[in-house]
Amino acid sequence: MSDRKKFLWIILAFLFFYFLPGDHPRVQGAAIESIAMLHEYARQHVLLCLIPAFFIAGAISVFVSQQAVMKYLGGKAKKVVAYTVAAISGTILAVCSCTVLPLFAGIYSRGAGIGPASAFLYSGPAINVLAIILTARVLGIEMGVARAIGAISFSVIIGLLMAFLFRKDEAIRQQGFAELPVGEATRSLWQTTWTMASMVIFLVFANWAAPKIDSGIWAGIYSTKWVIATLGLLSTLFAAKKWFSQDELTEWLNATWGYGLQVFPLLFLGVLFAGFLLGRPGYEALIPSRYIAALVGGNSIAANFFASVAGAFMYFATLTEVPILQGLMGAGMGKGPALALLLAGPALSLPNMLVIQNIMGTKKTVVYVSLVVCLSTFAGIIYGAFF
Numbered sequence: 239m240s241d242r243k244k245f246l247w248i249i250l251a252f253l254f255f256y257f258l259p260g261d262h263p264r265v266q267g268a269a270i271e272s273i274a275m276l277h278e279y280a281r282q283h284v285l286l287c288l289i290p291a292f293f294i295a296g297a298i299s300v301f302v303s304q305q306a307v308m309k310y311l312g313g314k315a316k317k318v319v320a321y322t323v324a325a326i327s328g329t330i331l332a333v334c335s336c337t338v339l340p341l342f343a344g345i346y347s348r349g350a351g352i353g354p355a356s357a358f359l360y361s362g363p364a365i366n367v368l369a370i371i372l373t374a375r376v377l378g379i380e381m382g383v384a385r386a387i388g389a390i391s392f393s394v395i396i397g398l399l400m401a402f403l404f405r406k407d408e409a410i411r412q413q414g415f416a417e418l419p420v421g422e423a424t425r426s427l428w429q430t431t432w433t434m435a436s437m438v439i440f441l442v443f444a445n446w447a448a449p450k451i452d453s454g455i456w457a458g459i460y461s462t463k464w465v466i467a468t469l470g471l472l473s474t475l476f477a478a479k480k481w482f483s484q485d486e487l488t489e490w491l492n493a494t495w496g497y498g499l500q501v502f503p504l505l506f507l508g509v510l511f512a513g514f515l516l517g518r519p520g521y522e523a524l525i526p527s528r529y530i531a532a533l534v535g536g537n538s539i540a541a542n543f544f545a546s547v548a549g550a551f552m553y554f555a556t557l558t559e560v561p562i563l564q565g566l567m568g569a570g571m572g573k574g575p576a577l578a579l580l581l582a583g584p585a586l587s588l589p590n591m592l593v594i595q596n597i598m599g600t601k602k603t604v605v606y607v608s609l610v611v612c613l614s615t616f617a618g619i620i621y622g623a624f625f
Contacts, residue, residue: 268514268524275513275553276506283336290441291337292501295344296494297437300486301430302348311350311358313401313412324350324357325365325393334554335590336505337441338362340497343597349415352408352598353401356606359594361393364585369560371456373580376560377567380625381577388581388617396609403605425481433477439470501593508589512553531566534575537622539615545575546614549583550591550607559583574622582614 259265298307309315310323338359346355370389374382401408444467449456459466478487517523534545554562563576586607595603 264522264524267522268517271517271521271523272510272513274521275518276509278518279506279509279553283334286444287334287337287441288340288501288505289498290437290444291340292494292497293490294434294437294441295340295497296490296492297434298341298344299347299493299497300490301433301482307345307348307350308412308415311345311354312415313351313353313408315351315354317353317398320351320354321357321394321397324354324397325361325390327358327361335363335585335587336553336593339501339505339590339593339597342594343497343500346597349412351401351412352404352602353397355397356400357393357397359606360396360585360610361389364389364581365393369584373560376564377576381573381580384577384617384621384625385580388577388614389585392581392610392613392617395613396606399609400602400606404602429477429481433474433481436470436473436477440467440474443467443470500596504592504596505589508587508592509553512551512588516548516552527566531570534566534571534579537572537574537619539619541572541575542578542615542618542622543611545571545578545618546582546611549579549581549614550586550611551588552583553587553589554583572622573625574618574620576618577621578614578618581617582610586610 311320341362342355342359345358346352350358365386370382370386373385443459443463446460446463448460482490513523515524517527530544530548534541534548549559559580563571563580566579567573567576591603591607594606
């Protein structure tokens with residue numbers, strides 16, 4: 239960031255706090271809610287969610303060859319292969335909009351095309367099998383099916399549109415990756431795959447959310463989550479000790495540290511600001527929740543668009559979007575806007591946007607966010623018209 243931009247941000251921050259009515263009860267409540275949201279985020283999402291994701295991202299950037307990423311996710315990869323790999327990878331991880339960021343940064347920096355990388359960025363938080371099942375149980379089978387169809391199709395559509403809109407920039411970027419020297423493999427593919435899979439198993443099962451019912455397959459998995467997560471962690475430690483040199487481990491730690499420094503400051507700043515404006519589910523902040531509920535009634539274009547925008551800026555921890563929607567629908571929210579928020583909310587958040595901008599630039603971020611919002615609005619209108 240240039241000194242001029244830094245100075246501009248300083249001026250804006252000064253003006254914001256200078257004119258902020260600090261003695262107003264709602265502002266004071268919003269400030270408390272902002273700190274409470276960051277406190278909750280730090281306790282629930284950093285140690286078992288973000289930090290493992292940083293280690294996976296660091297491993298991708300150090301141990302996964304440039305050629306492997308470009309073969310399956312690069313600009314010249316077959317579209318069917320690239321977008322299938324991106325969507326499936328995101329589905330398996332089933333992470334929130336912030337945890338997916340270091341993973342996205344990892345594959346993007348290793349040569350993944352903007353299209354497959356964007357598909358992965360959307361699919362990770364949006365295509366969550368457990369969340370879709372919970373949606374069907376709580377909000378109705380039609381909503382669950384509509385969410386599943388919308389999320390899967392959106393990941394591919396958004397990726398294809400990003401690749402088309404930035405095809406010239408991508409051609410230059412991909413040429414730069416193609417000219418990089420080919421590194422010599424230091425271990426077999428299965429050893430690298432084993433290590434990555436072990437870390438993914440720990441990430442997924444350590445963050446496996448409690449199901450709403452105490453029986454069934456999801457409850458069975460939840461009851462053994464720490465056993466499976468511990469096995470994943472032990473497997474990772476074994477692989478690191480057995481198959482990697484000290485220099486490689488040091489490089490891995492340095493890459494992990496670099497991603498942490500890149501993501502954490504913007505992420506925490508975004509959580510603070512989102513908490514100040516919107517608060518946590520069930521708590522009031524600067525913007526009263528009744529205003530949001532009043533604006534998303536019916537099935538107008540404005541209601542669906544507002545639901546998409548509101549969802550895009552709010553932060554949803556994994557599975558929390560369903561009870562939030564249940565409350566909003568009880569307050570008069572239309573079914574179309576509810577689906578629009580479901581498709582935009584989990585995939586985006588204000589913290590998410592700030593970090594994406596730092597990774598791929600303002601222009602690409604604006605286009606990506608706009609595509610998510612517009613497609614979610616369109617899907618909400620269509621769904622609301624029939625249901």
